Amino acid sequence: MYAEEIHDYLKSFFKETDCEVLHDEGHLLTVQLTIDIDKKIMNRPFYWQYIEATNSTPNPARLTLITNRTKVDNPLMGEVIHFGSGRLNQIFKATKELGSFVKMYQQVSNETGKQQTLTPYFCVNYKVSYYCDQTKEKLYSLGINLMNGEIEDNFHEFVSQLNLAPYQPDGSFCLQYIIKPTRALERLDVMIQSIIQNDDHSWAEEAKKRWIKEQEVLDYFYVGVEEKPESYQIEKKGLEERFNPRIKVEIINGGLFYIK
Structure with a gap:
């Protein structure tokens, strides 16, 4: 479950940052990084300083990430990535730097000529880290319906299956939310605290x-x-x-x- 969540998260991250996905097996992902993403997650400051100082042709890295090593015969095929791994933490950090909040619309067709109604959801992706002499991390994606207050878990997995874009589609009508985002965040914070309290300690x-x-x-x-x-x-x-x-x-x- 966690491996699948990481894989989906990585696919979304690379898609949104214009990195070309060259190979995807569901447990192994090969991507061609852009210059900007290479600088953010590959730890090659001296390489990029040299390229910029000499005006040389840049060669951003091609990265192969293994999200489920139990399904890979040769672990040397790529870099194993998991919760707590340095590479995943770098990607989390890059996500924060590139944009911590997005506004997206489901792209719905208007073939019948009827106006399509879109419902507002507020989503927060949390990382919960358990520390002692060992470390365990979990990722939670919670979404709350801003009309009726219903909370959906695994929200990121749900919306990743939809056709989304940062603009409102023609022929659609967006409902005005009843629950304000600030109040929604408070309710999701209470939800994540409840999840933690009910977890195995x-x-x-x-x-x-x-x-x-x-x-x-x-x-x-x-x-x-x-x-x-x-x-x-x-x-x-x-x-x-x-x-x-x-x-x-x-x-x-x-x-x-x-x-x-």
């Missing part, structure tokens, strides 16, 4: 158990030492930073979608 308890064991080992080396040295306090603080469970919620991007 056994990982946090397991991290605390490992923390206690590591603390016991540290204390063993200082048995009988009444006044602990600075090195002990530093190591103790390091264990806390490493094992203390914590959760971080980030908004990747969002948008207002008018759909049929």
